[in-house]
Amino acid sequence: MIDKLEMFLAVAKEGHFGRAARTLGITQPSLSAGIKQLEESLGVLLIFRGSRYGGLTPEGQSALVWARRIVGDARQLKDEMRATRHGLSGRLRIAVVPTALTWAARLAARYGEAHPNVGFTILSRSSVQILQMIEDLQVDAGISYLDNEPLGKVSAVPLYDESYALVAPRDHPLAGQASVAWSALDGQRLCLLTPDMQNRRIINRRLTDAGVSPLAMVESNSTVVLVSQVLAGGWLTILPQDIAGFLTQGKPLSLMPMEGEGPGHAVGLIAPWREPHTPVLEALLTEARRMVR
Template sequence: MFLAVAKEGHFGRAARSLGIAQPTLSAGIRQLEAQLGVLLIFRGSRFGGLTPEGQSTLVWARRIVGDARQLREEMRATRHGLSGRLRIAVIPTALTWAAKISARFGIAHPNVGFTILSRTSAEILQMIDDLDIDAGISYLDNEPLGKVSTVPLYDERYMLVCNQGSALARQRRVAWSDLAGQRLCLLSSDMQNRRIINRNLMSAGVTPQATVESSSTVVLVAHVLEGGWLTILPEDIAVFLAQGKTLALVPLEPPQSTHAVGLVAPWREPHTPVLEALLAEARRMVSDS
């Protein structure tokens, strides 16, 4: 109950997320405060944030819940082998890599299912902290990750996606400066990929402007196909989305720095058996490629 209130920042939403009545939730929080002998939440007529003691309790609560989940998974693995469901959140440009990992893992461990969500890099880190996911696929070197376990998967290589009739489609390589004044559609500004692209454009003296923005790579490619826009995507997702379409993929000049994308998991020693197997499979996949 306490974790739900801390996550939602609202008693009513927290109660609904747990499927209980709000008075039941409030009574549970009061009982926890009585057991600990401290006030955990500032509240008057509504949620007012966590007290300093509440912030400390939040760290412990996440640890306790994580330990309890690990105990259950280890006992289940002892009885039945690896089974259950892995929840993974993935930045939109890495969704094809999520499919690669889940496909390989599923062959070795057919009793483990996957729930795969598309989220921003910031949302992925928050979901890991909130125990809403088991792992993520995100950038490893472009924002503070905190204490996590990581497996690097690939470095982004950017491609220009354009119609085959575009003048840029006939070039062997496109400079970032060539995109000045072009009609661009790009990921929305809350996406880390967009912020990276903006920096590359500005380094080339180009003001980052997009007449269409979206959180979906499918929407971007559809605009290139239907309306003659240009978009920029990492190579793997660009190749996947352009298959069978009248589109051209042209490599962009390498930027001054590349960005690594990888599997991110909560730091625990040891990991749950299923999560440890996932990290090991990701390492094997990289070494095989």
């Protein structure tokens, strides 16, 4: 039954039988047969389909909630039994907002010292994607904003409060100042994260509040691209101070704090709400709390 539920979850996520089959590493006929067997076992039609995928039936929508819960519980059972026999092992999948990737690396390094048999897959994603990936069981945890937009029911460990810095070439008129007012960015050539990123929405609000139109002629979902654009000359970008300091280290760039910083938005580790968590995930939450202390 569990393997059939895994098939159902894959089809619901991909919205396409062919892509779901490739994700699972099986043939499309095998996938279709598995879904049909699941429907026969439950006595309901789960997916509308003719020549192509037609979406979930009302019964399929209800079954999706149960499937996520059952598959999640089955994975937790396997993890707990493996931990009982061999100690913590396996792989943790974490989706992270781009501005928090340095924190993800630190957390993985500290965790790896204590539990060397656990591997990590760290993915850079938007805050909206992170929540969806956690819900779809695609990742085990995320690092994202905690207090700026709704999270739903998750376990959370606050890691830090975000503060912002301007990154500029050393020969730029704003370079070398003790701090820079948001209003001073009016008319400047800005490169910023794409609008789907929560950090960009925060920056937009700060600029708008200062009377500056939040227009960026260059946008990217990569902080590396933004700093590279500044290195190319004449451009400015605004990033959280931690990632900005890491990316500008050893480069001919100036880093200036932004003025008028109130309490920054909290960023933290989030995980599906589940009691108890798997041993591997509980150890990750514990390590995050130790980092903060």
